[in-house]
Amino acid sequence: MSLIELEDVPGIGPASAERLREAGYCTVESIATATTADLAEAAELGEATAKKIIKGAREIADIGGFKTGTDVLIKRQDVRKLRSFVPEFDELLGGGIETQAITELYGEFGSGKSQIVHQMAVNCQLPEECGGLAGSCLYIDTENTFRPERITQMVEGLLVDCEVGTPAEFLENIHIARAHTSDHQMLLIDSARDLANEKRDTDKPIRLIIVDSLTSHFRAEYAGRGTLAPRQQKLNRHMHELFKLVDEHNAVALVTNQVMSNPGVFFGDPTKPIGGNIVGHSATFRLYLRKSKAGKRIARLVDSPNLPEGEATFMVEKAGIKPC
Template sequence: MSEIDLEDVPGVGPATADRLREAGYCTVESIATASPVDLAEAAEIGEATAKKMIKGAREIADIGGFKTGTDVLLRRKEVRKLRTFVPEFDDLLGGGVETQAITELYGEFGSGKSQIVHQLAVNCQLPEECGGLGGSCIFIDTENTFRPERIAQMVEGLDVDCEVGTTEEFLSHIHVARAHTSDHQMLLIDTARDLANEQKESGMPIRLFIIDSLTGHFRAEYAGRGTLATRQQKLNRHMHELFKLVDEHNAVALVTNQVMSNPGVFFGDPTKPIGGNIVGHSATFRLYLRKSKAGKRIARLVDSPNLPEGEATFMVEKAGIKPC
């Protein structure tokens, strides 16, 4: 679909196409899956015209119709797995972290969330035959957690049967943006889409989108029950935009999430992820991380559409994420 120009969509002229590209609608699929209100605002056209454009784009992109299970199976064959190189962890996820899906990591501070996203920012740049995705990474940092020094340690600690580039090369393929507010965080998804489209034909297309953490700004800015509906609505839209992005680019989405303690729970673990059902339903895979004895961490697969629940242990070492 990338070979088809926006001008081929009925009702889209050169000027309208330029406005759409500036607003982040660079492919026919992005128009086909847009809402009429958003498209009308972006292209500075009427809502009725936007609906005609969306209908035309859906016909061209073959979106909106039903497909057989066989067609879906063929589409699933495009899915790739990004390995952590911790065998037990990768087995828990059916071979690695999946593309065309959102994987959520939640847990208390120090449970290993940021360590895992740093490790996968390195691993994604390795060739596919070595367990990577042969691409670069976009890192949206909301809590000032990104550390290039940690990337350097993990590059030096790689133990793979393929040629590994220099630390400078790995760092040059990690595109970092610091989000200062929830609105800024949502805006950065649009910027990430532009960057991903620019990198699409390069030797290192974007294959991993990281948000660390997803809910930090939303939690701080929308305090109290009176703002809950607004917060959840914005989070829902944010997650859906992220999913459309990784689905379009066959990439991995990795988000970390904060937790809270439920004082009403007297038996069992009172830890709950922030974001409620909105985040829970939007994430394809949910992993709960917690500390264990002797410096070990435990990852538990809480939710998955096709994998059973289970646990895996790993260590956080200077060289990166390692098996116990």
Template sequence: MPEVLLEDLDHVGPATAQKLMESGFTTVEAIAVSSPAELATAADIGESTAAKIIMAARQSADIGGFETGDMVMERRKLVGKLSTGCIEFNEMMGGGIDTQAITELYGEFGSGKTQVAHQLAVNVQLPPEQGGLDGSVIIIDTENTFRPERIKQMVDGLSEKYGVEYDHEEFLKNIRVARAFNSNHQILLVDSALELANELKNSEKPVRLLIVDSLTAHFRAEYIGRGTLADRQQKLNKHLHGLQRFGDLNNASVIVTNQVMSKPDAFFGDPTKPIGGHIVGHTATFRLYLRKSKGDKRIVRLVDSPNLPDGEAIISVTTPGLRDP
């Protein structure tokens, strides 16, 4: 199917197309899944015109109509599985971390959330026969936790595991990291990530993984007190929908890490619960709760999934990376 240019859409002239491109709406698909208010602000046009443009984009991109269950099943075959490097963890996730989905990792500090994210940033670059997606990675780092030295250790660990000489420099070249300084910057970086993914779409290593570590740190620090809760949740919701759109448009896995808070009034069960409330709970496709165990062992619990039963897996966080205990 020939690619449809923005100028080919009804009601889009060269000037409007230019404004849309500058605001991150570089493809017809991106316009098709946006809201009229979003588009109107980006291109400085009326909402009724924006709605017509979205309608035209949906028709040409073939998005927004009903389809039968078998067609959905066919499309689900395109969903890739990214290996975690641990047999038990992969089995619990039905073969690995899904593309076109948001997977949330939450747990206390030191529970291994960032370690899992680093390992996936390495694994995604491997060929499919080794559990990878043959792609590159974008990391939005909000807490200054990305460590290239850790990537080097994990790549050396892979060389040992598969008996292949991997070059850590090559792996680091396929990881793009941006530091987010506040929640607004964090939301804008998703638009930049969409542009970058679009540029790399036809390269040898298209973007197949987006990591946000951590999703809620800035929101938690900036919105203090109950009075700001509605604003915070609204912004967080917009951010998560931007991430889901990224995953859908690029057939990429989206990994977000989340902090926890303690519920001192909980007399039974685990007193820790993730930040972000129902907004994060409903939008994340898979929720994984990580907690410390003896030594280097961590317990990963699948708390929520649309198609998999709840389960637990034990992993070891070692110098060469994530391993089966």
């Protein structure tokens, strides 16, 4: 679909196409999945014209209609798996972290969330035959957790049967943006879309988008029950835009989430993730990370559309995420 120009869509002229590209609508798929109000505002069009454009884009992109299960199965063959090189962890996720999906990691501080996303920022650059995705990474940092020194240690600690570049080459393919507010964080998804479109046809297309952490700014800026509804609406829109982006570019979305302790729980684990049902429903896979004895970490698959619940253990070492 990337070969089809916006001007090929009925109702889009050169001027409208330019405005749409400036607003981040660079592909037919992005227009086909847009709302009428958003498209009308971005291209300075009337709602009737926007509806006509969206309808034409959906016909060209062949989306919006019903498909058979066989058709979906064929499309699923495009899904790739990003491996962690911890066999137990990869097996828990059916062979690795899926593209075209949002995988959420939640847990207390020190449970290994940022360590895993650093490791995946390295692994995604490896060739597909070595368990990577042969692409580059976008890293939206909300808590100042990204450390280039950690990337260097993990590159030097890679144990794979393929040629590995230098740490400097790996760092060159990780694009970091620091989000200062929740609104800024949401705007960075638009910037991520522009960069992903730029790199689509290069030898290192965007294959991994990290948000570390997803809820930090929302939690700080929307305090109290009175702000719960607008916070959840913004979070829902944020995750919806993130999913559209990774679905369009066949990339992995990996988000970390903070937790809170439920004081009403007297038996069992009182830890629960921030964001409530909005985040729970938007994330395709949910992993709960917790610390264990002797430096071990335990990853528990809490929710998945096709995989059973289970647990896997791993170690966080200087060389990266390793088996126990």
